[in-house]
Structures are given as C-alpha cells and as structure tokens.
Amino acid sequence: MAKRDYYEVLEVSRDSSDSELKKAFRVLARKNHPDKNPDDPDAENRFKEIQEAYAVLSNPQQRRSYDAYGHESPGGNPFGSGGFQGVNISMDDLFSGGFDSVFSQFFGGDATTGRRSSRGNDVLIRHSIDMETAMLGGDTELEVKLLIICEACEGRAAASPDGVKTCGTCSGQGQVTQNRKIGPFIQQMVTECPECSGTGRKITDPCSACRGEGREKKKQTIRFSIPAGISDGTRMRMGGRGEPIRGGGGSPGDLYIQVHIDDHDWYERDGSDLLMALPLGYPELLLGASVSLPHIDGKEISIDIPAGSIPGDTLEVKGRGFPRPRGRGRGNITVLLKLYVPTKLSKNVKKQIEALREEIGIDLDSVEDLVREEAKSRRRTR
Numbered sequence: 001m002a003k004r005d006y007y008e009v010l011e012v013s014r015d016s017s018d019s020e021l022k023k024a025f026r027v028l029a030r031k032n033h034p035d036k037n038p039d040d041p042d043a044e045n046r047f048k049e050i051q052e053a054y055a056v057l058s059n060p061q062q063r064r065s066y067d068a069y070g071h072e073s074p075g076g077n078p079f080g081s082g083g084f085q086g087v088n089i090s091m092d093d094l095f096s097g098g099f100d101s102v103f104s105q106f107f108g109g110d111a112t113t114g115r116r117s118s119r120g121n122d123v124l125i126r127h128s129i130d131m132e133t134a135m136l137g138g139d140t141e142l143e144v145k146l147l148i149i150c151e152a153c154e155g156r157a158a159a160s161p162d163g164v165k166t167c168g169t170c171s172g173q174g175q176v177t178q179n180r181k182i183g184p185f186i187q188q189m190v191t192e193c194p195e196c197s198g199t200g201r202k203i204t205d206p207c208s209a210c211r212g213e214g215r216e217k218k219k220q221t222i223r224f225s226i227p228a229g230i231s232d233g234t235r236m237r238m239g240g241r242g243e244p245i246r247g248g249g250g251s252p253g254d255l256y257i258q259v260h261i262d263d264h265d266w267y268e269r270d271g272s273d274l275l276m277a278l279p280l281g282y283p284e285l286l287l288g289a290s291v292s293l294p295h296i297d298g299k300e301i302s303i304d305i306p307a308g309s310i311p312g313d314t315l316e317v318k319g320r321g322f323p324r325p326r327g328r329g330r331g332n333i334t335v336l337l338k339l340y341v342p343t344k345l346s347k348n349v350k351k352q353i354e355a356l357r358e359e360i361g362i363d364l365d366s367v368e369d370l371v372r373e374e375a376k377s378r379r380r381t382r
C-alpha cells in the first residue's frame with residue numbers, strides 16, 4: 001500500500017501551525033487509539049500512521065525535509081532502517097499532553113539529522129512545606145539563584161545582533177560528521193562541533209556582561225501556588241523557566257518544583273486520611289472522656305472516647321482529613337487508642353491501685369479461662 005501524505009493523514013493544510021498540528025493529532029489519536037477500538041484490527045495501523053505523521057511534522061527540520069522531498073527524503077528513512085515502529089501512548093497522555101516529550105525525543109541528537117537539541121536543561125528545585133500548607137494550599141514564594149537569559153544581550157551572547165554568525169565549521173548544525181576507516185568499513189562518527197561547542201553559532205563580538213554565554217546567574221523570585229491536598233513528591237512544572245542554552249540561541253528548559261511535605265508532630269498521612277495515636281490513662285478508657293486537639297485545618301478537633309474503650313480500638317473523626325480528589329469532600333482522621341502507663345507511682349497512688357486490684361484486677365487463678373475467652377472472641381471478630 002502506498003504511503004499516504006502526512007498532511008492528509010492528519011487532515012490539516014500544508015501551512016498549518018504547530019498548535020493546529022498538535023490539535024489535529026490529539027483529536028485523531030484519541031479517536032483511533034487501540035484502547036478505544038478493541039474490535040477494530042485496523043485501528044492500530046491508523047494510530048501508527050497518525051503517530052508517524054505527527055512525529056515528522058512536529059519536528060521543524062523533518063517537516064522542512066518532508067515538504068521538499070516528500071517520503072523520498074535523501075537521508076533515507078528518518079526513523080532508521082526499521083522504519084517507524086510506533087510508540088506506546090496512553091489515553092491519559094493524549095489528554096494531558098504528556099505525549100509531547102515522546103515525540104521530541106525522536107530526532108533529538110540523532111545522527112540522521114545531525115542537530116543537537118536547541119533547548120536548555122531542565123532544572124529541579126526541591127521545596128518543603130508543612131502539613132498545614134499541604135492541606136489548605138496557598139501561594140508561595142521562593143528565592144533562588146538561577147541561570148537566566150542575559151539581560152544585556154537578551155540571550156544572543158553577542159553585544160549586537162550582527163555579532164551572531166552561523167558557525168562555518170558545522171554550517172550551523174552543531175555537529176560534525178567524520179568518516180573513519182575501520183578495515184574494509186567506513187564508519188561515520190557524529191561529534192559535537194569543536195568550533196562552536198554544538199551551538200551552531202559563531203559570536204564575533206561577545207557580550208561583556210555574560211562573556212558570550214548568553215546567560216547569567218541571578219537571584220530569582222519564583223511565585224507559585226500549592227493546590228490544597230497536594231501529595232508528597234508532586235512536581236510542578238514552569239515551562240521555559242529552566243536553564244537557557246550556553247552560548248545563546250534556542251529556548252530555555254523547564255523549571256520543576258518538587259514538593260516535599262514535612263512530617264507532622266503526630267499525624268501520619270494516608271492519601272486523604274490522617275492517622276494518629278492517642279494515649280489515654282486507664283480511667284479515661286474505663287469511664288470515657290472527651291479530648292480536644294488543635295488541628296491543621298485551623299479549627300480544633302474533639303474526640304469522644306466512649307466508656308469501656310480498649311487500647312487498640314480506633315475512632316473516626318469524619319470529614320476532617322485532606323481534601324479528596326475531584327471535590328469529593330474530605331477524608332477522615334483515624335484515632336488509635338493507646339494505654340498510657342505512668343513509669344513512676346507515688347507510694348500513696350500505689351496503695352490505692354493495690355486496693356483497686358481487688359475490685360478490677362483479674363483473678364490470677366482463672367487466667368486459663370480468660371485466655372480461652374480472649375481467643376474465642378478474636379475468632380468471632382475475624
């Protein structure tokens with residue numbers, strides 16, 4: 001079967017913009033995703049065809065080559081001798097846009113295109129917040145020293161716009177190909193251009209502020225908001241706020257803020273729920289009690305301990321945990337009851353406890369019966 005025109009496959013015009021391409025790909029990929037068409041054996045082929053078309057047209061250099069030569073690209077198949085194999089893209093990726101990085105990796109640094117990535121490094125900042133902030137969310141500010149585009153030269157690396165020339169050694173490709181003869185074979189080696197360190201640019205009048213780097217380290221205020229109910233380890237992305245490329249040109253990488261939640265003095269978090277242990281004396285367990293505690297949502301919680309509670313019992317405080325996803329209310333607080341046993345007793349107290357032993361201690365002669373009862377009740381509750 002003849003290969004269809006990529007623009008035809010994506011149902012777009014030849015002069016469509018990047019965002020039009022992306023939109024078309026998303027719509028078609030969703031419609032033809034194999035997960036959505038389990039009974040249609042052709043869906044997978046259509047899905048692959050759409051992917052291939054998008055992989056080529058979303059890459060500026062590949063698109064130019066395709067526009068000029070069609071499927072008969074002079075460099076051979078852009079995906080190597082095996083041709084396009086398709087990639088695993090989930091429906092989730094299609095909704096979130098997570099597929100972009102998959103395609104941008106296709107030709108990056110590939111010997112067939114000989115152009116290094118024109119995007120700077122991503123930067124990861126770790127940021128710790130307390131559990132209150134994790135629950136309630138809020139706006140945060142961070143002061144960090146980051147590499148940013150040089151203000152003086154606007155990232156050109158050259159003092160004047162005329163000072164940027166295309167590197168003659170690599171013709172702006174950033175990479176050079178060398179042929180090496182190994183026995184009867186000629187091996188092609190693609191290496192970073194030694195003249196321009198891979199930027200593809202030659203700077204004739206380096207900017208004095210950044211010494212021709214096109215970037216400078218500066219204290220930055222990063223403002224972002226923490227969504228209420230955030231999970232530990234969540235990464236928030238700020239597009240284009242990562243490192244600019246050394247030597248100017250291209251576009252900066254992304255900045256990621258990874259959020260860590262500090263331990264709370266007594267709560268442990270389990271998704272939207274909170275867990276805590278509450279030590280109580282024997283009288284409180286036996287007679288019941290009411291306890292108030294400050295809570296991380298700003299209002300106190302009160303816990304009612306019913307008379308006759310046993311260490312190991314759990315109580316639920318409903319609706320005071322973390323916000324549940326998709327606005328489904330809040331989680332609960334599970335309170336585990338523990339017995340608080342004082343380590344020091346005054347003589348007087350000891351005497352009183354001795355007296356109580358007569359009343360509420362166990363009969364040591366009937367331990368066997370008690371053990372049997374306990375085992376029986378445990379079997380019942382299981």
Ligand SMILES: [Zn+2]
Binds near residue numbers: 210213
């Ligand atoms: Zn500069």
Ligand SMILES: [Zn+2]
Binds near residue numbers: 169171174195196199
């Ligand atoms: Zn060069």
